[in-house]
Amino acid sequence: MAAKKKLMQGNEACAEGALYAGCKFYAGYPITPSTEVAEIMSVELPKRGGKFIQMEDEIASMAATIGGSLAGLKSLTATSGPGFSLKQEALGYACLTEVPCVVINVMRGGPSTGYPTGPSQSDIMQAKWGTHGDHPAIALTPAYVQEILDETVRAFNLSEKYRTPVVVLYDEIVGHMREPITIPEPGDLEVIDRAKPDCDPEDYKPYDDKHLIAPLAPFGEGYRFHVTGLNHKEDGFPTNDSEMIDINNRRIMQKIDDNIDDICKNDESNLEDAEIGIFAVGSTSRSAKFSVNAARKKSIKAGLLRPLTIWPFPDKAVGELAEKCKVIIVPELNLGQMVNEVKRVAAGRCEVVGIHRVDGEPIKPAQITELIEKYS
Amino acid sequence: MAVAKQKLSVPFDYDKYLRKDKLPHIWCPGCGHGIVLKSLLRAIDNKELSKNDLCMVSGIGCSSRTPGYVDFNTLHTIHGRAFSFATGLKLAKPSLKMIIATGDGDAMAIGGNHFIHTCRRNIDMLIIVYSNAIYGMTGGQFSPTTPIGSIATTSRYGNVEPPFDICEMAKAAGATFVARGTAYHTQELERTFTEALGHKGTAVVEVIDSCPIYFGRMNKQRGASEMMENIEKNGTVSVKQVDKLPAEKTEGKLVRGILHRVEKPEYCEQYDKLIVAKATK
Numbered sequence: 279m280a281a282k283k284k285l286m287q288g289n290e291a292c293a294e295g296a297l298y299a300g301c302k303f304y305a306g307y308p309i310t311p312s313t314e315v316a317e318i319m320s321v322e323l324p325k326r327g328g329k330f331i332q333m334e335d336e337i338a339s340m341a342a343t344i345g346g347s348l349a350g351l352k353s354l355t356a357t358s359g360p361g362f363s364l365k366q367e368a369l370g371y372a373c374l375t376e377v378p379c380v381v382i383n384v385m386r387g388g389p390s391t392g393y394p395t396g397p398s399q400s401d402i403m404q405a406k407w408g409t410h411g412d413h414p415a416i417a418l419t420p421a422y423v424q425e426i427l428d429e430t431v432r433a434f435n436l437s438e439k440y441r442t443p444v445v446v447l448y449d450e451i452v453g454h455m456r457e458p459i460t461i462p463e464p465g466d467l468e469v470i471d472r473a474k475p476d477c478d479p480e481d482y483k484p485y486d487d488k489h490l491i492a493p494l495a496p497f498g499e500g501y502r503f504h505v506t507g508l509n510h511k512e513d514g515f516p517t518n519d520s521e522m523i524d525i526n527n528r529r530i531m532q533k534i535d536d537n538i539d540d541i542c543k544n545d546e547s548n549l550e551d552a553e554i555g556i557f558a559v560g561s562t563s564r565s566a567k568f569s570v571n572a573a574r575k576k577s578i579k580a581g582l583l584r585p586l587t588i589w590p591f592p593d594k595a596v597g598e599l600a601e602k603c604k605v606i607i608v609p610e611l612n613l614g615q616m617v618n619e620v621k622r623v624a625a626g627r628c629e630v631v632g633i634h635r636v637d638g639e640p641i642k643p644a645q646i647t648e649l650i651e652k653y654s
Numbered sequence: 655m656a657v658a659k660q661k662l663s664v665p666f667d668y669d670k671y672l673r674k675d676k677l678p679h680i681w682c683p684g685c686g687h688g689i690v691l692k693s694l695l696r697a698i699d700n701k702e703l704s705k706n707d708l709c710m711v712s713g714i715g716c717s718s719r720t721p722g723y724v725d726f727n728t729l730h731t732i733h734g735r736a737f738s739f740a741t742g743l744k745l746a747k748p749s750l751k752m753i754i755a756t757g758d759g760d761a762m763a764i765g766g767n768h769f770i771h772t773c774r775r776n777i778d779m780l781i782i783v784y785s786n787a788i789y790g791m792t793g794g795q796f797s798p799t800t801p802i803g804s805i806a807t808t809s810r811y812g813n814v815e816p817p818f819d820i821c822e823m824a825k826a827a828g829a830t831f832v833a834r835g836t837a838y839h840t841q842e843l844e845r846t847f848t849e850a851l852g853h854k855g856t857a858v859v860e861v862i863d864s865c866p867i868y869f870g871r872m873n874k875q876r877g878a879s880e881m882m883e884n885i886e887k888n889g890t891v892s893v894k895q896v897d898k899l900p901a902e903k904t905e906g907k908l909v910r911g912i913l914h915r916v917e918k919p920e921y922c923e924q925y926d927k928l929i930v931a932k933a934t935k
């Protein structure tokens with residue numbers, strides 16, 4: 279069959295990706311600039327045997343999303359800055375209880391109500407550290423409308439595979455941009471479903487530490503088990519045993535640490551011989567790509583590292599970049615979040631400089647080009 | 655409305671529903687929470703509900719530790735949000751028989767907004783509010799149901815805030831079954847739970863409960879039995895008697911029994927009937 283081409287908005291592509299991945303449950307609360315995702319899911323889910331509910335706030339939305347997933351449905355919620363803040367406690371609950379779900383955060387200017395219709399990349403750190411306690415974090419950063427679709431599918435896959443919430447971060451520019459994209463046919467993209475137990479219900483342990491990731495039974499199908507946000511043992515019941523607490527807290531981190539190569543994904547352009555590296559995500563990486571191309575025309579050896587997974591941080595790729603470049607430029611729509619991570623990894627091997635903007639305007643190629651030329 | 659007479663099944667095998675290996679429970683000696691659970695288990699037995707379908711969800715608090723002890727699908731969540739987790743579960747899997755175990759703090763303070771919206775939706779679930787007028791788990795701070803003047807660790811001079819009437823709130827918000835029971839009137843509570851479990855829609859049962867360790871000690875009700883006696887003699891009056899008694903005998907007392915029961919469309923059924931039917935036409 280001929281591939282289906284369509285002009286689509288970023289948020290529309292997100293909904294399309296979620297449906298492709300088999301999402302059957304959405305709970306959310308309206309907030310600019312993410313609302314289109316909810317609007318589309320409210321129309322599409324009931325057609326496909328799925329459920330949509332508009333909750334009373336984002337706390338309830340996150341909680342209902344986790345509930346939907348525990349009932350066995352792939353579950354989604356979408357929000358933006360203030361709503362992402364409200365979701366944090368329940369997001370941590372999903373990390374500890376290991377309930378898969380996908381959270382879309384279409385980043386807008388902050389802090390507080392900030393600039394609802396302006397782009398931003400200021401929730402990069404919140405996606406990692408927003409909820410209290412040490413916890414695993416996976417966050418994806420698509421930059422093109424096609425990528426929003428593809429990465430939303432990947433978000434569900436990672437979430438189901440690693441039994442953990444996955445955050446998709448993209449800025450308002452990409453969320454509201456329209457681009458022609460190819461809608462994948464069934465089978466074109468991999469779709470992963472969570473492992474379910476096949477053991478006797480009597481023997482089921484929802485946090486069996488013989489597995490790094492234990493199978494998850496849906497509620498109401500004979501496996502009567504307990505889920506709690508307290509530190510728990512293999513059987514899911516709370517424990518005060520320090521050894522058990524330690525094992526479980528480390529295991530949920532190890533799920534990510536042991537699978538970095540599977541989770542990390544980067545797009546690299548002109549990096550082979552690069553002397554000036556640029557590290558950027560989202561709309562900013564689009565400007566960066568433009569600047570790199572312009573520099574190459576002037577025979578300046580600039581290259582772009584564009585992570586599609588920002589958490590776990592792409593230490594390996596940044597390390598390689600630091601080895602070969604004299605400088606890494608980090609343009610970002612915040613006052614310095616990714617740049618410090620890049621500095622940590624570069625560890626003095628090269629210079630690291632940021633370009634930061636928080637006036638609600640995008641970082642334009644000219645700003646990046648200026649720095650590239652300065653270092654060339 | 656009269657509470658229907660049910661045959662009480664004595665003696666009763668609680669072990670059938672309990673996770674015996676998780677006992678002893680964390681509740682203090684004399685705490686009313688365990689009594690409430692006993693009445694609930696008997697009501698579940700009266701309704702012959704399947705353990706595989708039963709799903710108990712709670713927030714945080716002493717009362718919210720109940721799910722850990724019952725052999726159902728059980729979810730102990732975060733403070734105040736049990737209703738929202740349960741809403742997701744129920745909508746995603748309507749075959750689940752939902753019971754929420756929550757406290758006066760969990761349901762009325764931090765979870766107040768979710769409580770009223772759950773009632774408004776009339777989604778099928780039984781909400782049991784273990785109402786002991788105190789934050790038990792955190793050591794005895796006043797709650798939204800602590801009476802004016804009562805002592806708590808954060809109201810040493812006496813509580814100045816007027817308390818909520820949980821039942822009035824539930825009714826106003828749209829719950830279609832509202833009742834009040836106590837941890838003293840256990841057989842009546844069993845009957846109330848039995849009726850509530852048979853109701854389609856959001857059913858709220860407030861149970862006047864006791865926390866002898868914090869509320870009792872700080873408010874000159876020294877023992878668990880003294881607290882129970884207080885509930886029996888001074889605290890409440892049955893809905894069956896309230897109209898027959900002189901005003902001075904009912905003044906300041908909470909009314910016990912089924913206070914409100916109406917038939918209204920249930921959320922999950924409406925979802926199928928209105929939304930799915932149109933979407934798939």
Ligand SMILES: Cc1ncc(C[n+]2csc(CCOP(=O)(O)OP(=O)(O)O)c2C)c(N)n1
Nearest residue numbers: 714715716717733757758759760789790791
């Ligand atoms: C977000 C959050 N805030 C505060 C707490 C602390 N906390 C735990 S239980 C509780 C009060 C519980 O009171 P109630 O619901 O009445 O239950 P009880 O212990 O009296 O049965 C509080 C404030 C918490 N766990 N989470």
Ligand code: SF4
Nearest residue numbers: 681682685716790865
């Ligand atoms: S502190 Fe109060 S509510 Fe909590 S278990 Fe003890 S007596 Fe019960």
Ligand SMILES: [Mg+2]
Nearest residue numbers: 757758788790
């Ligand atoms: Mg209480």
